[in-house]
Amino acid sequence: MNTNNKKRISTKKLFTLIGLAVGFGVLIFKVLATESFMGSNSIYGDYQKDWWQYLLLFMMIIFILAVSNAVLKIDRKDNVIKSQIMLYSSMFLTVVMCFVTDLYFGEYARPLALAGIFAAVTLNKRAAIYTNVALAMIFILVETFAKGFSQITVVPSLCGMFAGVIMSMLISSDDTRLKTVFTIVAMIPVYVILTVIFGAIFNTLNWDMLVSSLLQSALSPVLAGFLFLGLLPLFEAMFKLVTPYYLSELIDINKGILFKLSVEAPGTFNHSLAVANLTGACALALGEDVRLARATSYYHDVGKLSDPSVFKENLISDEQNPHDKLTPELSVNLIKRHVTYGVELLRKHGLPEEIIKGVMEHHGTLPMKFFYHKATKFTDGYVDIAEYSYEGPRPTSKVTAIIMIVDAAEAAVRTIHDRTRVKIDEVIKSIIEERMELEQFDDCDITFRDLQIIRRTLVDNFAGIYHERIEYPKLKLVRRQNDQSEEK
Numbered sequence: 001m002n003t004n005n006k007k008r009i010s011t012k013k014l015f016t017l018i019g020l021a022v023g024f025g026v027l028i029f030k031v032l033a034t035e036s037f038m039g040s041n042s043i044y045g046d047y048q049k050d051w052w053q054y055l056l057l058f059m060m061i062i063f064i065l066a067v068s069n070a071v072l073k074i075d076r077k078d079n080v081i082k083s084q085i086m087l088y089s090s091m092f093l094t095v096v097m098c099f100v101t102d103l104y105f106g107e108y109a110r111p112l113a114l115a116g117i118f119a120a121v122t123l124n125k126r127a128a129i130y131t132n133v134a135l136a137m138i139f140i141l142v143e144t145f146a147k148g149f150s151q152i153t154v155v156p157s158l159c160g161m162f163a164g165v166i167m168s169m170l171i172s173s174d175d176t177r178l179k180t181v182f183t184i185v186a187m188i189p190v191y192v193i194l195t196v197i198f199g200a201i202f203n204t205l206n207w208d209m210l211v212s213s214l215l216q217s218a219l220s221p222v223l224a225g226f227l228f229l230g231l232l233p234l235f236e237a238m239f240k241l242v243t244p245y246y247l248s249e250l251i252d253i254n255k256g257i258l259f260k261l262s263v264e265a266p267g268t269f270n271h272s273l274a275v276a277n278l279t280g281a282c283a284l285a286l287g288e289d290v291r292l293a294r295a296t297s298y299y300h301d302v303g304k305l306s307d308p309s310v311f312k313e314n315l316i317s318d319e320q321n322p323h324d325k326l327t328p329e330l331s332v333n334l335i336k337r338h339v340t341y342g343v344e345l346l347r348k349h350g351l352p353e354e355i356i357k358g359v360m361e362h363h364g365t366l367p368m369k370f371f372y373h374k375a376t377k378f379t380d381g382y383v384d385i386a387e388y389s390y391e392g393p394r395p396t397s398k399v400t401a402i403i404m405i406v407d408a409a410e411a412a413v414r415t416i417h418d419r420t421r422v423k424i425d426e427v428i429k430s431i432i433e434e435r436m437e438l439e440q441f442d443d444c445d446i447t448f449r450d451l452q453i454i455r456r457t458l459v460d461n462f463a464g465i466y467h468e469r470i471e472y473p474k475l476k477l478v479r480r481q482n483d484q485s486e487e488k
């Protein structure tokens, strides 16, 4: 397992380096291209540059990107490399698009906010704000280097930076793709006002250029919005990105595997919905990704579609349990299969690795106590508990650890008759302690404090589900005399 991890990380690092190299290549190409286009006719200054000046520029850009790396590492403990590749690729694309826009429309029309929008949607607002600032700084540096310092090298980048920061604050991860694009396009007046403000400050507003500058700045958010809409599916496919939009689409119960689960294994489907709600509450309490936790819970038992009838929740109470007629070995193999078949099914349907990993780990290496006990009754000798245990791996993330606890808690609380707070708390406490005893959390960074928070959250939520209802008196009501006479 470790070897594979190392292999995957080194491939990702390679991609990062390629992405960075291409990005810098384009930036430097832009510097050189601008210089050769402007040549000695440049109105911004014509001075010969030495190699060490190029080197300093290159180092400054690396410094700006290195700080963005640090920001990512503060915010994300997992998948930093994937986020780096995604972020640098979106920055690279933004640079290319700005370059193309410069040629056809002008500097104010640059979709400079594009990379920031990607960061706002796939990472967080802090990364988005930094991305906007970093890109604007890179543009100001490169353009000042190529053309010399002037208002026209600073103002469009400043407008783009401020508008991008405002936009990143406005974009909400709860929105749909289309609503996000509307938010971006609705930024047109903000861009125009910023162009007027910075134009006034830096004295770049002359009447000849005013209309064209304002039209260009109105075009910038439109370009950014449509490029985002067009490029996002490409990013989702290339980096197997799990965006909030994608997760919301995945938990649509009216289509795909989830619809099939609701029809063919209704018991498992209802259990999955309950697990999703409880897991979502725990993820929220721990500050984990609620959408990912809910989506993984929806899919955690889809492997039961291989044979829904061998799982208790899909049997009606008077139906005979098929395991009564099976040997414990056969029962265990049928039950274990729901994990491997689930993973197969999800891979076939192209679900993201984050969800597949959660499905693979949700039972860890837990023993199936019921069948192990049955097996010990059939044999006088030793029964290997490993043969009666799930094959793992154990949870490697807090989200999977939550699902492991909730999965067992949901089933256990269902079976108790006396559902008082104290009793529910006792059940959840024993589930957590048993999993700790069996070393199921040794591969993830969950803490005792996290486990206490999960326990409290589950007790509160179960109390909400199984709250006391007023018992209505058993009265047999008869229709009023008047109603009867009207009918006649």
Ligand SMILES: [Fe+2]
Pocket (backbone or CB within 6 Å): 300, 301, 338, 362, 363
């Ligand atoms: Fe399961």
Ligand SMILES: [Fe+2]
Pocket (backbone or CB within 6 Å): 271, 275, 300, 301, 407
């Ligand atoms: Fe389950």
